Amino acid sequence: MTAELVRGQNHPLPHTRLEIRVSAGHPVVAAATLGDDRGRVPGAEAVVHPGAATLPGIEVPRQAAPRHRLAVDLEAIRDTVHRVSVLLALPAGGDGPVRFGAAAAPVVTVTAPDGTGVADYTITGLDRESAVVALELYRRQGAWKVRAVGQGYEGGLAALLADQGLTHPAELAGTILEAVAQGLARSVAAPPPRVPDADRARQPAPAAGGGPVDYTHPSRRPAAPRTPTPAPQDPAPATAPAPVAGDASGWSMDERLYNQVWGMFEDLARATAAYRSACQFAESRLDQEIDRVLSDPRSRIGGAGDAARAAAKARHDELTARAQEALDRDLAQLTAESEVVEPALPAAYARWDSPVWQGYRVPMEAPMAVRLGDLHLPERTGLRIPFLARLPLTRGLWVDSGRGHSEAAALLDEAELRRLALETAVAHAVRLLAVHPVDRFRVQVIDAAGAGAAAFAPLVEAGVLQAPPAAGAAGVSAVLNALTERVDLLQMALRGGASDDLPPGLDTAEQLLIVHDFPHGFDDRAVTQLRYLADEGPSVGTHLLMVADRADAAAYGPVLDPLWRSLTRLTPVPDDHLADPWVGHAWTYEPPVFPAGSGVLRQVLAQVADARGQWGHDRL
The missing domain is CATH 2.60.60.30 (sav2460 like domains)
Known part of the structure; x- marks a missing residue:
């Protein structure tokens, strides 16, 4: 059919x-x-x-x-x-x-x-x-x-x-x-x-004005007629092939897995769009058919009207059932693929509960992308697609500690929501530290009021921060001045092709600045510098990770709108604020979470700290 x-x-x-x-x-x-x-x-x-x-x-x-x-x-x-x-x-x-x-x-x-x-x-x-x-x-x-x-x-x-x-x-x-x-x-x-090749050879050549197309690929044509044997027929419809991890194009396994994840993301988006469109079409046609029945006075009484309505409802049910059948088929195939792909993902793409972290070692090269969480749609909430962002980051990240319009956030008090936001930001920072070579990534923290001391403690204790968290207005100013100057120097060197003229000792590793409790401790000049870093920093390896409630900065009005728009908004609780680029579905974002009672956070930080210590020793 x-x-x-x-x-x-x-x-x-x-x-x-x-x-x-x-x-x-x-x-x-x-x-x-x-x-x-x-x-x-x-x-x-x-x-x-x-x-x-x-x-x-x-x-x-x-x-x-x-x-x-x-x-x-x-x-x-x-x-x-x-x-x-x-x-x-x-x-x-x-x-x-x-x-x-x-x-x-x-x-x-x-x-x-x-x-x-x-x-x-x-x-x-x-x-x-x-x-x-x-x-x-x-x-x-x-x-x-x-x-x-x-x-x-x-x-x-x-x-x-x-x-x-x-x-x-x-x-x-x-x-x-x-x-x-x-x-x-x-x-x-x-x-x-x-038809058999010999029979095809006996067919007349196509005329200049039209005729059958010779489907034989030039490189597959025999040099001489062969013994007549039946040509293989096209296979009958079969079940979908068994999924294989890395079954996508790419020069490396990382690239193939990255492309495969995005293929799954696109397939789920389009399959769901087709299902929703089919259901809307069925509803629309049912309404139109019932309107036609009701518009005819002869069908309003007696059995004719009831029969027409029943037939319209049966056609509606058949369309929706076919749409559900097609969706179930696609979801089953994608679920099977996810079950194969997820265990094969490297640390950069894996969940925090993946066994891959048990054998984690600091990499020698940065990966193509990093996992920022999971995405799913309401048609199959259990089918989670990894949310991968390409590296180096082209946009900063913003972990929204406000309520927004999330139902999950509405169930939490303000203090708990802010605590979860900071823990989510630390999880992102640890992931970025873990997937970069030890000499190519640095992390700095601005915590003007010192309110995030407990969450930042693992980073401080492991010694993986470039400096202790900056506090107070003076600390905010010092960090922003240094990073702004660094971006200026690197941009001038990049535009002028004068990388060799950079000041001796300038660290060219990528920098991640975590800003907590914004805008506490920020004056107008600091806000301007922060906007500059958000706009110009990514091009020279300086990235922002904001932990903030937009409502806290409402006094600045529309001045900060470009800042928020320049960052990728993430949430500490499930929220459906992300859209795909194909059909624009509202995807529910699930933040990364360390398993309860797991020591993976300190284990990974210990590996990073040991590698950093060995690297520093080798440089001496």
């Missing part, structure tokens, strides 16, 4: 040879881009369009038409390609519509070579857009899937290509539309069913 997709929904592809059929009701241009594992398209050479209609594994039509057939052979696509985006655009000029909203919604169908339907998608919700990413075929854990995208662009084909990361998108869009205007060549015809 053909799967009917809604925006964001994915579906496994049981065949490697496919046909993508487009029905628009008005002429459209069809094209495709070939992206890497992060969706980036390297250049115009990775775009299949009417002016350059073939690339290994894919062929598109050379003209605008209301109906198209695109031929795809996933086995012939280069190994570096992980995402094939199918694009539709309205041709320039002519008598056709200038926007998709002025005509019937396009329908895109993925079929097997014999025409058997795999999935179809009606691209609804378009209005002023004149170009759209219809769907994408993407590689995941060694298997291919199709995802309904439906992302439209009012700026047309040029805006779409720019969003794909291509340089000179307007020029490429012009080339594509000009090729269409000149009426180049032919459309792709339906591929023939698979």
Whole structure:
């Protein structure tokens, strides 16, 4: 049965040879881009369009038409390609519509070579857009899937290509539309069913005006006819492949695991979006059908009205049940993958209760990223996705000690919430210390009122701080002056290419400044310096970790708004304030927590302190 997709929904592809059929009701241009594992398209050479209609594994039509057939052979696509985006655009000029909203919604169908339907998608919700990413075929854990995208662009084909990361998108869009205007060549015809190679050799060659596409990859064609043997058929739909940790592209295991975690994050976001969209569609259609029943006086009485309402409710229940079935399938696959990936994560990506910390040693190189907590959605709260931030940090961190709008925070008194916020900040600081080489990362603390002495005690006792926590207005000023001067010097050296001219003894290791109880102890000059460090510090390895309640600094008014916006807000209790970049779900953030009664905090700090002592001894 053909799967009917809604925006964001994915579906496994049981065949490697496919046909993508487009029905628009008005002429459209069809094209495709070939992206890497992060969706980036390297250049115009990775775009299949009417002016350059073939690339290994894919062929598109050379003209605008209301109906198209695109031929795809996933086995012939280069190994570096992980995402094939199918694009539709309205041709320039002519008598056709200038926007998709002025005509019937396009329908895109993925079929097997014999025409058997795999999935179809009606691209609804378009209005002023004149170009759209219809769907994408993407590689995941060694298997291919199709995802309904439906992302439209009012700026047309040029805006779409720019969003794909291509340089000179307007020029490429012009080339594509000009090729269409000149009426180049032919459309792709339906591929023939698979037959033995000898029988294929006896088939007539395609005529110049059209005909079947030869799907045989050039590097796989035999030099001479072989003994006729049946060609292998496409495999029947099977269960999802067993998940494997590190089953993503990358130069190292860290990079592969990082990419795999982000792939899980994206899959969960889109699967949930598809489920919610399907449920909303079912509710909307039920309301419309019942309204039609009620608007007809003849159906308001007797059994006809009851039967119509019952039929509408049955259709609604069937749609929601199918959506739930698809979501359950995706969640089961992601849960299985999470159960394999989580135990394989290195210390930088692992939870504090992971066994990896029992054998922890200070690394020689910094990792790609660091774990800042977990993320989950209400559809499956038990499925936690690691929240990874790339290193070096490009934004500072802000652990919000205020109540905000969190239900969990509302249940705690103010003192308990502030205590949890400070403990969360210490957990982040210890993690950052633990994942960096001992000579490449320093931590300083501003605790103007001394209110965080208990939480900072493990750091002080282990001797891993660059100096004792700064207290009072004088301590705040001294630390901020030194760091501001350091950022100035490093920026001047960076811009002038004069790193060798830096003052002797200037420590070029990355710096993390923990600021507790802001704005206590800060005057106007100190606030200005703090904003400067937040804006300019990350580019030269100086980072902020704020522990603050925004309401405490309300007296500064909008002056501090840029400061808060420049920091990544984290919370000491679960809170749904983070959104993904694909569909904008509100994800619940879970902060990192040391296991109750565990000695992992002091164990890790002891390792860092020992490594630092050995490093200092070796320098003498």
